[in-house]
Amino acid sequence: MRVYARELNEHLPSLRRYARALTGSVERGDDLVTRCVEIAVMAPTRFGVPLASAGGLYALLHALFDQDGEGRPDRSQHPIERALARRPEIERRLYLLVALEGLAVAEAAKLVDLTITEATETLTAIREFLRLAMTARVLVVEDNALAAVDLSEMISGMGHVVCGMAATEPEALALANAESPTLAVLDIRLARGGSGISVARMLRDRFAVPVIFVTAYAGDLRLLDEEGLGPVIRKPYTTTAVQDAISQAVFAPLPEMLLH
Structure with a gap:
């Protein structure tokens, strides 16, 4: 389904925020969003991702980020981002989608191919991991x-x-x-x-x-x-x-x- 420029514009702030966290870089994140928008407008079926919702756009960001294997973030200066980067990529993305983007656990779980139960247990583990990581x-x-x-x-x-x-x-x-x-x-x-x-x-x-x-x-x-x-x-x-x-x-x- 074609996502038109007017509808995409509403999602741009959240897409840029998430892409920057996903890649660990302002430059890489903005480049990822640019590619995402171009595909959503010009070739929405290229990756076989349904783009009727913001969730579809997050999925497209993941697909583009993983084009050459599993994407991994640049090394960050921020302690929380550095700690998250030590977790498996699926767990990191799940946490960002829920904590940063405010997605419901069910929707975030679907985007990273986990069940709701698996996602809930994973989020509990990540939160405890971050608590310990942020204990100086x-x-x-x-x-x-x-x-x-x-x-x-x-x-x-x-x-x-x-x-x-x-x-x-x-x-x-x-x-x-x-x-x-x-x-x-x-x-x-x-x-x-x-x-x-x-x-x-x-x-x-x-x-x-x-x-x-x-x-x-x-x-x-x-x-x-x-x-x-x-x-x-x-x-x-x-x-x-x-x-x-x-x-x-x-x-x-x-x-x-x-x-x-």
Whole structure:
């Protein structure tokens, strides 16, 4: 069935949103939508996909994306998209269709060739997978014992895991090697003359771990021209400031330098 340009235009915003998520790229996604629209208008029977509804257009996007084998997304900077990319492609598409596009489970299941029961069970598994994937393993580097405990309790209260507490530079480096943190909260001046800035550099360069500084010595970053190492929360800090910074670090796209 021919889908006319006027009807297609109504679907373009959702098609572009979905195609960008499907491919992991604005450029690839927009190219995919362009090809989809051209076929829907000029050769609607080419792929044998019924195009009378938005579901048919999503199916056509899938068919075009899979022309040269199973399509896979580009590597994303966003933590949720990177986590989803670790799942089988059918599961990733099912989640995107339901969570991003708002399709009913029955309709999304049909588009990825699953039964409703299979789709429901899969969505439950993916949501739990994402919950665990978005649980940060946080290294706290702070030589004031009371402040370290306070920060740790805040982090745990958010549902994240404190994988270690260090008061010195050597302790921090040892814990980083042993515990594989995904985020670090650091003071700048540590016990025994240690430097949180040195720890942050190592975490960035060796482990691609983002950092948050909680410190009264932000000026040290300026003196060393390292203000780009991570956000700074000044002491005395508030719970809200720390929690907001952690949430942003967990859910925001990683800086380009941490992806290489």
